[in-house]
Amino acid sequence: MNRQRLGMWWFVGTLVFSLLSMLVPLPDVLEPFKPYWPALVLLYWSLESGDRVTLGLAFAMGLAADLLDGVLLGEQALRLTALVFIALRFRSRLRFFPIWQQTLAVLALLLNDRILLTIVRVFAGDALPPPIWWVSPFVGAALWPFVFLLLDDLRMRLRLQ
Amino acid sequence: MGQDSSPLFAGSTGTLRLIGYLALAMVLMVLDHRNGWMWRMRHGAAVVVEPLYRLAGLPVEGMRTLSVAFADRRRLTEQNQRLREDLLLANAKLNRMAAVAEQNEHLKELLDTQRSLDLNVQLARVVGVDLGAYRHRLLINMGARDGVKPGQPVIDAHGVMGQVIQTLPTTAVVMLITDPNNALPVTVERTGLRVIAYGSREGDRLVLPTIPMAADVQAGDRLLTSGLGGRFPPGFPVGEITHVAPAPTGMFLEAQAQPSADINRSEDVLLLHDQAEPAGPPEPVTPMGPPAGLAPAASSSAAPPPRPAQGGRR
Numbered sequence: 001m002n003r004q005r006l007g008m009w010w011f012v013g014t015l016v017f018s019l020l021s022m023l024v025p026l027p028d029v030l031e032p033f034k035p036y037w038p039a040l041v042l043l044y045w046s047l048e049s050g051d052r053v054t055l056g057l058a059f060a061m062g063l064a065a066d067l068l069d070g071v072l073l074g075e076q077a078l079r080l081t082a083l084v085f086i087a088l089r090f091r092s093r094l095r096f097f098p099i100w101q102q103t104l105a106v107l108a109l110l111l112n113d114r115i116l117l118t119i120v121r122v123f124a125g126d127a128l129p130p131p132i133w134w135v136s137p138f139v140g141a142a143l144w145p146f147v148f149l150l151l152d153d154l155r156m157r158l159r160l161q
Numbered sequence: 162m163g164q165d166s167s168p169l170f171a172g173s174t175g176t177l178r179l180i181g182y183l184a185l186a187m188v189l190m191v192l193d194h195r196n197g198w199m200w201r202m203r204h205g206a207a208v209v210v211e212p213l214y215r216l217a218g219l220p221v222e223g224m225r226t227l228s229v230a231f232a233d234r235r236r237l238t239e240q241n242q243r244l245r246e247d248l249l250l251a252n253a254k255l256n257r258m259a260a261v262a263e264q265n266e267h268l269k270e271l272l273d274t275q276r277s278l279d280l281n282v283q284l285a286r287v288v289g290v291d292l293g294a295y296r297h298r299l300l301i302n303m304g305a306r307d308g309v310k311p312g313q314p315v316i317d318a319h320g321v322m323g324q325v326i327q328t329l330p331t332t333a334v335v336m337l338i339t340d341p342n343n344a345l346p347v348t349v350e351r352t353g354l355r356v357i358a359y360g361s362r363e364g365d366r367l368v369l370p371t372i373p374m375a376a377d378v379q380a381g382d383r384l385l386t387s388g389l390g391g392r393f394p395p396g397f398p399v400g401e402i403t404h405v406a407p408a409p410t411g412m413f414l415e416a417q418a419q420p421s422a423d424i425n426r427s428e429d430v431l432l433l434h435d436q437a438e439p440a441g442p443p444e445p446v447t448p449m450g451p452p453a454g455l456a457p458a459a460s461s462s463a464a465p466p467p468r469p470a471q472g473g474r475r
Contacts, residue, residue: 020217023214023290024221058182059182067203069291070200072190078183078187127341
């Protein structure tokens with residue numbers, strides 16, 4: 001029982017941590033390369049424990065992220081819901097991909113996410129972002145194997161569900 | 162064909178649910194875009210949001226502390242020396258200016274204008290938090306409880322940085338002048354030409370897209386706030402023009418300018434307290450009536466006060 005509760009806390013903890021890392025700024029030079037951490041962590045959980053991650057959770061997490069960065073309420077909720085939906089739909093396939101194939105899939109998901117974001121921002125009347133802005137999904141995908149292995153390893157070590 | 166068994170509608174990831182959530186998100190976005198709900202919700206959620214900001218600001222704070230702790234002695238001494246020199250120079254200039262300023266005040270009194278040269282400022286610290294990519298905004302550690310109001314100009318030692326757009330109880334969000342959504346009325350110092358400076362897409366400079374073809378503008382010209390629009394007081398340095406070229410449309414000259422403020426590096430900023438008097442016709446005088454004691458009771462339920470103006474061109 002206790003272990004299950006601990007697992008729950010670990011799950012919630014990683015999600016909160018990903019929101020915090022979204023807020024932590026990088027040095028100016030690295031700023032455009034910052035990956036979208038909440039998406040990476042949510043992807044990990046939707047692949048590894050698909051019954052805990054639902055569309056509702058993704059939506060709630062997106063709302064929390066929107067409240068934190070204060071851009072447009074509902075923007076990240078929309079993006080994360082779409083992302084988790086695709087991940088859960090193809091979960092059974094994605095889980096058994098070799099890691100490099102999984103990385104490509106994550107890249108596609110993150111690019112899709114950026115496209116959604118651009119559409120939303122353009123509709124909201126913003127200028128198009130500069131080209132370097134499109135690098136972030138590639139950085140996110142490049143980090144994916146490490147995020148995946150790290151989170152998996154920690155979970156194994158703590159013997160959590 | 163039973164729809165329940167088809168994969169489209171199965172389980173907790175059903176397409177219907179997806180459509181529902183996406184529609185909800187869109188409704189939220191439209192409502193927020195129309196009436197700015199977000200900030201009312203953020204005020205409600207400030208209890209949770211602000212500690213998280215503090216927490217997320219810790220790494221940057223730590224880096225600053227570390228860089229001071231481990232900076233070598235020589236560099237600190239050098240910096241100290243340089244600051245002393247700057248202070249000396251600034252004081253000397255101030256002393257010389259004092260006489261001129263007094264004379265100026267005097268002349269202005271004669272001319273019956275009320276613009277004063279005094280600065281009423283409040284020092285605030287920048288909280289190192291990333292508020293979304295390519296939104297050129299800063300978070301400062303002063304909020305509504307410290308008397309910060311939306312619309313207040315924010316400057317640093319070198320020039321204008323931006324204006325407060327929203328306040329939470331103990332923090333406030335500043336929109337930088339380099340934000341693409343920001344427009345700032347400026348004058349060219351050398352010629353007195355009035356133009357409008359917009360933020361740029363890249364977010365590191367200012368763009369002046371609507372200079373008349375015949376205007377005399379050169380690289381190296383300094384830009385000052387013009388005080389039009391009544392948000393920024395006149396005469397603060399804004400930037401320096403780096404280059405001028407005809408705009409793609411051929412109707413105007415387009416100039417780019419480098420902001421004078423250390424937009425990305427400032428740790429401490431100043432909040433200006435007295436805002437410029439709004440340009441335009443004076444407020445209508447309230448009509449004289451009978452004394453308040455004699456007024457009918459119904460008049461006490463006057464119209465609610467108007468909403469404060471929003472910052473910038475949001």
